[in-house]
Amino acid sequence: MNPIKSLLAFKTVYSENKTYLVFSVGRKEAINYTQVQTLESEAYREYFLPFQCTKTANTNKIGYDISGLTALSEYLKTEMRQDQYFEIISGIQKIFSFCQKSHFSYDNLICDPKYMYYHNVLKKVMMIYIPLNNQHYVCDDVPKCLMKMHKCAKNLIITDGNYMNNYEKYLASFQGSSKKRGKNFFSPDSLLHFFNSNHMNGIEKGTGINQSSAPEKAENAGFPINAQIARPQPDDMESSSNTVVRLRKAEAFLTDESGNRYDIENFPFSIGRNKKKDLVIEQPTVSGEHAVISEMGGRYYINDTSSNGTYLNDENNRITSEEIRNGDKLYFDRFCYTFYVTRNDGSDDEESSRTVVVARRHDGSSPAPAKAESSGKALAYLTKNSDNSMIRIMSFPFRSDDVAGMVITCEAVGDRKGLFVENISCSSLDFEGLDITAGSKAELFSGCSLIISGEKYTFNIEN
Amino acid sequence: MFEYSYATTEGAVRKVNQDALMIKTARYKGREILFAAVCDGIGGLADGEKASSCVIGSVSDWFENVYPSLLRSGSGALDIRSSLDRRLHSINNDINKESVNGKVMGTTFTSLLIDTYLDTAMIAHVGDTRLYKIYDHTAEVVTMDHSVVGEEIRRGIITEESARFDKRQNQITNCIGAGARDRMYDYMLHKPETECVYLICSDGFRRQITKEEICGIMSPSRADDSEKMKAGLEYLMRLDIERSEEDNITALAVKYSD
Numbered sequence: 081m082n083p084i085k086s087l088l089a090f091k092t093v094y095s096e097n098k099t100y101l102v103f104s105v106g107r108k109e110a111i112n113y114t115q116v117q118t119l120e121s122e123a124y125r126e127y128f129l130p131f132q133c134t135k136t137a138n139t140n141k142i143g144y145d146i147s148g149l150t151a152l153s154e155y156l157k158t159e160m161r162q163d164q165y166f167e168i169i170s171g172i173q174k175i176f177s178f179c180q181k182s183h184f185s186y187d188n189l190i191c192d193p194k195y196m197y198y199h200n201v202l203k204k205v206m207m208i209y210i211p212l213n214n215q216h217y218v219c220d221d222v223p224k225c226l227m228k229m230h231k232c233a234k235n236l237i238i239t240d241g242n243y244m245n246n247y248e249k250y251l252a253s254f255q256g257s258s259k260k261r262g263k264n265f266f267s268p269d270s271l272l273h274f275f276n277s278n279h280m281n282g283i284e285k286g287t288g289i290n291q292s293s294a295p296e297k298a299e300n301a302g303f304p305i306n307a308q309i310a311r312p313q314p315d316d317m318e319s320s321s322n323t324v325v326r327l328r329k330a331e332a333f334l335t336d337e338s339g340n341r342y343d344i345e346n347f348p349f350s351i352g353r354n355k356k357k358d359l360v361i362e363q364p365t366v367s368g369e370h371a372v373i374s375e376m377g378g379r380y381y382i383n384d385t386s387s388n389g390t391y392l393n394d395e396n397n398r399i400t401s402e403e404i405r406n407g408d409k410l411y412f413d414r415f416c417y418t419f420y421v422t423r424n425d426g427s428d429d430e431e432s433s434r435t436v437v438v439a440r441r442h443d444g445s446s447p448a449p450a451k452a453e454s455s456g457k458a459l460a461y462l463t464k465n466s467d468n469s470m471i472r473i474m475s476f477p478f479r480s481d482d483v484a485g486m487v488i489t490c491e492a493v494g495d496r497k498g499l500f501v502e503n504i505s506c507s508s509l510d511f512e513g514l515d516i517t518a519g520s521k522a523e524l525f526s527g528c529s530l531i532i533s534g535e536k537y538t539f540n541i542e543n
Numbered sequence: 544m545f546e547y548s549y550a551t552t553e554g555a556v557r558k559v560n561q562d563a564l565m566i567k568t569a570r571y572k573g574r575e576i577l578f579a580a581v582c583d584g585i586g587g588l589a590d591g592e593k594a595s596s597c598v599i600g601s602v603s604d605w606f607e608n609v610y611p612s613l614l615r616s617g618s619g620a621l622d623i624r625s626s627l628d629r630r631l632h633s634i635n636n637d638i639n640k641e642s643v644n645g646k647v648m649g650t651t652f653t654s655l656l657i658d659t660y661l662d663t664a665m666i667a668h669v670g671d672t673r674l675y676k677i678y679d680h681t682a683e684v685v686t687m688d689h690s691v692v693g694e695e696i697r698r699g700i701i702t703e704e705s706a707r708f709d710k711r712q713n714q715i716t717n718c719i720g721a722g723a724r725d726r727m728y729d730y731m732l733h734k735p736e737t738e739c740v741y742l743i744c745s746d747g748f749r750r751q752i753t754k755e756e757i758c759g760i761m762s763p764s765r766a767d768d769s770e771k772m773k774a775g776l777e778y779l780m781r782l783d784i785e786r787s788e789e790d791n792i793t794a795l796a797v798k799y800s801d
Contacts, residue, residue, distance in 0.1 A: 099708050148710055150701055158699040200700060339586060341647060437585060437649060437714075437721045458698065470697070496632070496725050512621055512732055525624065527668070527687075527729035540687055542694060543717040543726050 100143040111140050115211040127175045128209040144208055153193035156232035162239045171205040176268035191225040193232055222266045223254030243280045250274050334417040347375040365413040380404050388413040460541040483532050499524045507533050545577045548769045549795035550776035555784050561591035562745050562793035563599045567606055571614050571660045578606045580654035581672050581793055583745040590648040594638050594720045598650050605630045620663045624730050627667055638720030649721025653743050657735045657799055666731040670718045677740040682758040689717035740766055741797040747790030751783045772796045
């Protein structure tokens, strides 16, 4: 029996708002503790999922923290552009290449899109590395895994058919090859070689898909579309300069017991009774300079400089210098503040049940945001009632072959934006019981129903 | 004829209840009308409470003073929707004026207006409070959550199942107040249904329990009068707290029969 198969019997465990993928191995399947220690250091977080080992009487358990991550098999099903897809493949190549260069055998990686994860915020792939003495385990076939991924990616927007064909040929060249290391065995270098020798349309050679800036570049360059295969993009994507930007007010902030929010806009962020401090606590038991919050490499630290003390998460846990994470409670003497990081950077792992509003704003004076941000976020949806399929509206004015003969426009109404549906040449267009005849229009509202040429849709906007 | 009930609590952890709710009934030309709403306030100590009660107060005033004249002037459902929309936007501006200096003060809002004279059930919605329609063997979430998690489900990034354990449950993308400008609220115009129980609830009510559990307790054949509705809502509320819900919990249920 292939031992890796038994390893793949993962269990999903939910504990304290976190999701873990846990698997157990017998005691004799020795965990390689040297590797465990090495893996705990920061550098490896780049590629591998953080994990914890626990020993019980008969088994060793390894739990991988997958909170907030999306399984690659799921993520690949979403609509994405070809360059974004290859960004992911390139990420995987980097992980294998890293393993090859270091002492981590990639035989210990779990090669199955179901157990590979995409970090939505860091925009990268993370894999499970099993720190076991490797001679017993052989990693699943990498080309097979890439093939599986390729099958998952059903909603690719293909922008360069040739490149895609070459990639498929490249994958096919491994078919039927032995899993044992032979002539035709997959190596990360061969994938890198493929990337270097094939040049995706619209991306400069050399700058390559290995660079994270590639998607933006491609967009600015207009990203040539291969007419035979490509799905048409809304034709006025570039016509407006008015862009919707998701605004996150500050990366980090404190809240007091009443829920008042204090943004941490600079580091070091000082706290004390002294009026010049970034956060002033006017209480006699708080020192003039009580504590300082600092940031280093995306991590946050608190340093106590007071006489009455700073406490972390527990009024008896006095600290001098400690790393702090999202949701940690800080007591400056007896005055409690909660620390939050709104950016999901991996340390953001505790849920706060307090509701926050994630505001988004558009710049410019016109009240009408007319272009979706580059992440491909829909501004609105038309949901077909018969099968719940969604037509995603990425920009206004919106026209589509799916709902031919009508256009949805965004215009200012007083100081607000208003959305209008106009019948250009629809045989019938019904808006909440009103018949919109050809050449006339009506103001829409989010949630309204439209019957377009006999088919019923619900229109919703995403604020 | 309407049967209705509600349950609300500040919960196990919070000291104040920032949720607010109302249920009002009226009669026009012999036909019954019901207006019910739930708000989940956001903000520090008194602020969230202020925002939610301000919205409830104002829409209640709209129902008592504006709605009758709309009916008398022969307005249809679309005019009534526009009128309520204008009212909600004016409250939004008022709350924004109040919440200066970076203070966050806002509220979600979900309401149900069943007008048997116009034969309309109008739902107005903003934020992550929800309206469910509960049938005997199934329940349906009618409103769309204006939240980061809800948005990602719609975009296909995460699944509904994984969203249950997502730690960003508390991030909402739309509300009344909290500095939000130029937003659109959701409205739905349906026919009043007699074979379902309408349930409006705050996120605290539904986070720890499943749709199936709600359906099991609040189905129209089980919760067929006010008393049973009350008992059902209170049972679910206790279940939330047992499963360590920390937030305020509020829910109301309405059943309409000819």
